Amino acid sequence: MLLISTLGILYYNFQKDLMLQTKRLELSDFANEQILKLKALHVNFENDRVYPRDTRFESAIFDSSKKEIFSTFDFKQIALDEVIYLQNRKIYFIKEPESYYLGTKFLVLQVPSDASWHQDVSKNILFYGAGFFLVMMSLGYFLMKLFLKPMRDAIELLDRFIKDTTHELNTPVNAIISNIEMIDKNSLDEKLAKKINRIDIGARTVSNLYQDLTYLVLSHKIISHNEQLDLAQLLKKRVEYFELFANSRKIEIILDIKANPSLHVDRKKMAKLIDNLLSNAIKYNKLKGYIKITLLECEFRIKDSGKGIAKDKIKEIFERYKRVDTTVGGFGIGLSIVMMIANEYKMQVSMDSCENEWTEVSVKWES
Secondary structure, eight states, X not given: OHHHHHHHHHHHHHHHHHHHHHHHHHHXXXXXXXXXXXXXXXXXXXXXXXXXOBTTBEEEEEOXXXXXXXXXXXXXXXXXXXXXXXXXXXXXXXXXXXXXXXGOSEEEEEXXXXXXXXXXXXXXXXXXXXXXXXXXXXXXXXXXXXXXXXXXHHHHHHHHHHHHHHHHHHHHHHHHHHHHHTSOGGGSOHHXXXXXXXXXXXXXXXXXXXXXXXXXXXXXXXXXXXEEEEHHHHHHHHHHHHXXXXXXXXXXXXXXXXXXXXXXXXXXXXXXXXHHHHHHHHHTSOXXXXXXXXXXXXXXXXXXXXXXOOGGGTTTTTSTTOOSOTTSOOOSOHHHHHHHHHHHTTOEEEEEEETTTEEXXXXXXXX
């Protein structure tokens, strides 16, 4: 825009100078005629003291100290150092007579500028400016595509890599979890049982990460299969799934079901919302802490005894890739997925926290 404005100003000044040079010849002839009239008045001043006027122009005369002798102008601020100039849509032409007739050092003529000239110049500036702008936009778009192509290709390659990797991870991880579930841990000695539990926890962690990445990458393609869902039963199943994680850190999970609401939602998406909240409650909790899950008719709350979050950080905690505590592993996508699912079903997610004491997340819906 700055370049277009600069070119417009240069074009205007060029056209103005061209117009003034064209007018200069005409005004020079007018000035010569006026000088002859001044000469005649100077010679016959005793008999005729009427200043010569002309319908083609206005005029004024100034002495050598640039003081006005006589003027037919309304405008009095004249640039006597110029030869010809444009001001307030008036053209001023200054000429110095060879002799000081009536004490005249400067003769100034004033004529109106051609209105059509202003219109033509304005139209040309708009036309050429718009054309130049379109050309620059097209050139900019072409250059942007050219320069951004390597970056776009790299992003597409990374996107394909993530999709392929997550897909390839799913099969072996599910195989590990399925086989571990078939093992009778009660028949194993304590050391071996602990090793199996660690493998189980690791496999489930990778499985949760796979589900998060899949949802993040393919959320726009995932079709919701809504059904009437018993939320109390789903909470119980998800708590059972995460008990192994919680037990590994000696965290007690307290499930307080005070109502039995039924929601028309997608089972997998609702499970993912609960899983991400439970996962965070375990991950950022302290050893031998607790997690309390309260289910009401139009709300459920998950409160943990963990590190807590500063009040000024709570608003941004649901942003994608935002991590407040970098001492614990993660990618910062869990809570953003929670918010995406909640928004789809018009649920309100809120968080309250006290640093070094507790954090509570509330999910509400209309009855």
